[in-house]
Amino acid sequence: MSEQQQTLTIQKAIDLGVRHHKAGRLPQAENIYKQILQSHPDQPVALHMLGVIAHQVGKNDVAVDLITKALAIKPDYAEAHNNLGNALRELGRLDEAVSHCHKAIDLKPDFAEAHNNLGNALKDQGKQEEAVASYGKALALKPDYAEAHSNLGNALRDLGKLEEAVASYHKALAIKPNYAEAHSNL
Numbered sequence: 362m363s364e365q366q367q368t369l370t371i372q373k374a375i376d377l378g379v380r381h382h383k384a385g386r387l388p389q390a391e392n393i394y395k396q397i398l399q400s401h402p403d404q405p406v407a408l409h410m411l412g413v414i415a416h417q418v419g420k421n422d423v424a425v426d427l428i429t430k431a432l433a434i435k436p437d438y439a440e441a442h443n444n445l446g447n448a449l450r451e452l453g454r455l456d457e458a459v460s461h462c463h464k465a466i467d468l469k470p471d472f473a474e475a476h477n478n479l480g481n482a483l484k485d486q487g488k489q490e491e492a493v494a495s496y497g498k499a500l501a502l503k504p505d506y507a508e509a510h511s512n513l514g515n516a517l518r519d520l521g522k523l524e525e526a527v528a529s530y531h532k533a534l535a536i537k538p539n540y541a542e543a544h545s546n547l
Contacts, residue, residue, distance in 0.1 A: 371397060375406050387414050405435040409444065416448045424448035439469035443478055450482045458482040473503035477512060484516050492516040507537035514546055 378393035391414050397407040412427030428445040432438060446461035462479035465472055480495030496513035499506055514529030530547040533540055 405431040409441045421448040421451040443475040473499045477509045507533040511543040
């Protein structure tokens, strides 16, 4: 098999894994990513996506290890920096989380999710005004981003700007009517 054919086969496997992943079939996705890594241990997308699954199931230390390996192979992988920031945030390593969110944004300035996640890490650091600015950037890029509207509401609430917070929660619910967290925050 030529290198090009092998690359296409790996890409097809990754695509299949991602489809399972997006559909919430984590065990199937995990198996595919692990199969890829058996034959190609330095495949950065498979390492990253396996790390994302680890984060989703609460194994943030494992997620940090896997995503760090992916970034050692592919340092300009914006999505991996963003997801590493999420896992680090869950571990309470906020300075590192902020740093990786900034790296993701430096690599991909229009990355709304990274702006949102930067806001979350800044909020956890007690930097509410900076968090509000990050959520604002996320929403400027992606106005229908319900989670960013809800997160903005939380930061505004913490700043005592209750009317603005309520408006943010209502925007989140207008986009995603069954959004339980926004209902609860409201």
